[in-house]
Structures are given as structure tokens and as C-alpha cells.
Amino acid sequence: MKILIVGAGLFGAVSANELAKTGAQIDVIEKRDHIAGNIYTKEIEGIQVHQYGAHIFHTVNKQVWDYVHQFADFNRYTNEVVANYKGELYNLPFNMNTFNKMWGVITPAQAQAKIEEQRAVLNGKQPANLEEQAISLVGTDIYTKLIKDYTAKQWGRAPKDLPSFIIRRLPVRFTFDNNYFNDPYQGIPISGYTQIIEKMLDHPNVTVSLNTDFLANKDQYVHDYDVIIYTGMIDQFFDYQFGALEYRSLRFETETLDQDNYQGNAVINYTDADTKFTRIIEHKWFEFGAGNKGKTVITHEYPQNWTRGMEPYYPVNNEQNNHLFTQYRDYAEKNAPQVVFGGRLGMYRYYNMDQVIAAALQFVQTSKLFK
Ligand code: UDP
Numbered sequence: 001m002k003i004l005i006v007g008a009g010l011f012g013a014v015s016a017n018e019l020a021k022t023g024a025q026i027d028v029i030e031k032r033d034h035i036a037g038n039i040y041t042k043e044i045e046g047i048q049v050h051q052y053g054a055h056i057f058h059t060v061n062k063q064v065w066d067y068v069h070q071f072a073d074f075n076r077y078t079n080e081v082v083a084n085y086k087g088e089l090y091n092l093p094f095n096m097n098t099f100n101k102m103w104g105v106i107t108p109a110q111a112q113a114k115i116e117e118q119r120a121v122l123n124g125k126q127p128a129n130l131e132e133q134a135i136s137l138v139g140t141d142i143y144t145k146l147i148k149d150y151t152a153k154q155w156g157r158a159p160k161d162l163p164s165f166i167i168r169r170l171p172v173r174f175t176f177d178n179n180y181f182n183d184p185y186q187g188i189p190i191s192g193y194t195q196i197i198e199k200m201l202d203h204p205n206v207t208v209s210l211n212t213d214f215l216a217n218k219d220q221y222v223h224d225y226d227v228i229i230y231t232g233m234i235d236q237f238f239d240y241q242f243g244a245l246e247y248r249s250l251r252f253e254t255e256t257l258d259q260d261n262y263q264g265n266a267v268i269n270y271t272d273a274d275t276k277f278t279r280i281i282e283h284k285w286f287e288f289g290a291g292n293k294g295k296t297v298i299t300h301e302y303p304q305n306w307t308r309g310m311e312p313y314y315p316v317n318n319e320q321n322n323h324l325f326t327q328y329r330d331y332a333e334k335n336a337p338q339v340v341f342g343g344r345l346g347m348y349r350y351y352n353m354d355q356v357i358a359a360a361l362q363f364v365q366t367s368k369l370f371k
Pocket of ligand 1: 083092146147148150151154166167169170269271
């Protein structure tokens with residue numbers, strides 16, 4: 001069986017590794033000039049720089065945690081994000097430190113009472129969008145200072161026009177715990193993410209070709225291979241025949257500075273409307289300050305509208321887009337049964353890394369294509 005994998009990111013590499021172990025022959029093609037998709041990291045001044053935005057590995061899935069440890073050792077990094085609202089600093093996610101700074105409250109009961117009081121603006125209504133969900137969870141003050149403008153910048157639309165699941169990614173806690181994630185397993189791979197993909201693809205049954213665009217020779221590839229695992233955009237694969245799905249893009253401005261410590265934390269969010277970027281990443285703090293003395297690397301992250309030809313980063317999973325995606329998926333199942341769509345773009349899901357790995361492992365184990 002001849003298998004082609006399009007895209008050398010996490011979904012493609014996990015699939016390649018698992019299928020190669022069964023003895024299958026696999027060709028991986030990648031449009032970019034490097035492997036690892038958006039988890040690509042590159043060393044600058046002894047610092048692992050996350051080239052496509054901060055990636056913090058976290059999972060509740062012990063199997064996935066054990067699985068990635070085949071390919072890297074992980075440090076004990078815990079994401080503790082700081083939000084800067086017009087010079088006022090708050091801890092994220094929303095916890096007792098945040099509530100104390102916002103309202104001066106001291107106890108969980110006081111914080112809960114404050115939120116209850118502010119939630120009254122909803123008149124008992126079930127939250128139907130991100131704005132209502134946020135107010136219901138943390139009240140109007142936190143919504144106004146830490147969520148409203150950040151979300152509008154990030155998604156290019158008002159929070160009331162976004163699905164509520166997006167804000168439920170963030171924990172709300174009545175303890176003094178600044179850990180951004182609830183998952184029991186968390187860390188950053190020591191020496192970066194790229195090595196993980198490198199090791200996954202390093203198998204005698206796997207070939208990798210960079211700078212190779214599937215869509216430039218689609219018909220030929222479809223003719224030549226029995227199975228294609230496609231990790232690009234599903235709507236583009238079908239030439240947007242039912243219309244275009246929406247994505248959100250990002251622009252990164254990365255610079256090396258001649259100083260040891262720029263902001264004292266890996267991630268600082270800028271939650272006001274006037275600051276055009278959403279966050280600044282100082283990469284060395286993912287590895288506790290590793291790197292050359294007197295140097296640091298920072299990245300400003302600017303959200304952008306996505307138009308054809310740009311890099312897509314986030315699917316916009318509102319009802320309309322999800323419906324359109326289902327249309328593509330159903331069409332694919334009927335008309336292209338030998339093509340499997342995987343990863344954040346192929347499945348049009350706001351997946352974290354661990355979910356991508358779990359999906360790829362499940363796909364290889366259960367797909368009828370290989371039986
Ligand atoms: N969010 C916010 N303020 C923040 C951080 C996050 O309002 O300071 C909201 C925003 O809508 C964002 C969502 O929470 O899109 C999810 O945040 P997360 O950090 O999970 O986003 P990612 O790191 O995937 O971009």
C-alpha cells in the first residue's frame with residue numbers, strides 16, 4: 001500500500017510513525033522548508049524560539065503524555081500568564097489573585113458574592129455566546145478589563161458573535177493558583193519541539209520531501225497513492241466548492257535583545273483595545289532562563305484577518321462554519337474515501353497538541369483503510 005502524508009506537522013508525523021511501525025511505506029510531503037508545522041522551534045542565542053506562537057504541552061491523557069516522552073524529555077514548566085490592562089497587572093487564569101487585585105476581596109466567598117452581584121445583568125439568562133458566558137463566569141469588571149478587548153482583537157469580531165466554548169478553555173478558580181491549565185501533565189520539551197517531529201519521521205520506511213506543494217500536482221498524487229492523509233485545509237482541498245471556511249491568522253514579530261530579562265515571564269497578555277498585539281512571549285522563560293548571557297528573544301503576536309494565501313492558525317468554530325465543515329466532511333467521505341483529513345486544519349477543530357496526538361493515534365488504530 002502506498003501512503004502519502006501531506007503536511008509534516010504533529011498529526012502527519014504521529015500517523016507516519018505509527019504506520020511505519022506496521023511496515024507500511026510512507027511518503028511525507030511538506031509545503032514549507034522545514035518540518036514540525038506550527039510547533040516548529042528554532043534555536044536562537046541558545047534559546048528555543050517558538051516560531052509560530054507559544055506552545056505549552058498539557059494533557060489529562062496519561063497515554064498521550066507517555067507517548068510524547070518517547071521523543072523528548074519535558075521540563076516542569078507551568079504556564080502562569082500575566083495580563084497587562086493599561087499598566088495594571090493581573091494574574092490569569094481567573095483566580096483569587098485576580099479577584100483580589102480587581103476588587104480587594106480576600107476570601108473565596110467574597111469573590112463569589114462579587115461575581116454573583118455582577119452576573120445579575122444577565123437576568124438569569126443561559127449564556128448563548130462568549131460575552132454572556134464570560135460575564136456569567138467572572139462578572140462584568142473582569143469581562144471588561146481582561147476579556148472583551150483581547151477577544152475582539154484575537155478574533156476580529158465582538159465577543160457576542162463568538163461561541164462560548166472559547167472562553168471555557170480558561171479555568172476559573174477560587175484558590176490562589178495561577179496555573180493556566182487544569183491538566184495534571186504539563187511541560188515544555190527540553191531542547192524544543194522540532195526534535196519530536198524529527199524523531200517521529202526518522203524511520204527507514206518514511207521519506208520526507210520539503211518545499212513540496214500537494215495542490216500543485218493534486219491529480220497526480222491522487223492517482224499515484226492508495227491512501228492520502230491530508231493535514232491542510234479541507235475547503236482548499238476541494239477548491240472551496242461549497243464556499244470558504246473562516247480562519248484567523250497571526251503575524252509574529254520576533255527580535256533578539258541585548259538584555260537578560262525583558263518582561264520576567266514567558267507570556268504577558270495585553271488586554272486593552274489600543275495595544276494592537278495580544279501578547280508578548282519571552283521564549284527563554286519556557287526553559288527557566290536558558291540561553292546565552294545578556295540575550296533574550298521576544299515575540300509580539302498580532303492577530304490578523306485571514307485571506308487566501310495566508311497562514312491559517314485558528315478555525316472559527318461558529319455554527320455557520322461548523323455546518324459548512326460538515327458539508328465538506330460528508331462530501332469527502334462519499335467522494336474521496338481514500339483521503340483522510342487530520343489535524344487542526346483538516347478537522348477544522350480548535351485542537352490542542354495533545355488532542356491532535358490522540359486523534360492521530362485513534363485514526364491509525366481504527367481506520368478501515370489499513371485493515
Ligand atoms: N482570553 C481573554 N483574555 C486573555 C486570554 C484569553 O479574553 O487574556 C480569551 C480569548 O477569547 C481567547 C480565549 O480566551 O481567544 C482562549 O484563550 P487561550 O489562551 O486558550 O488561547 P490560545 O492560546 O489558544 O490563543
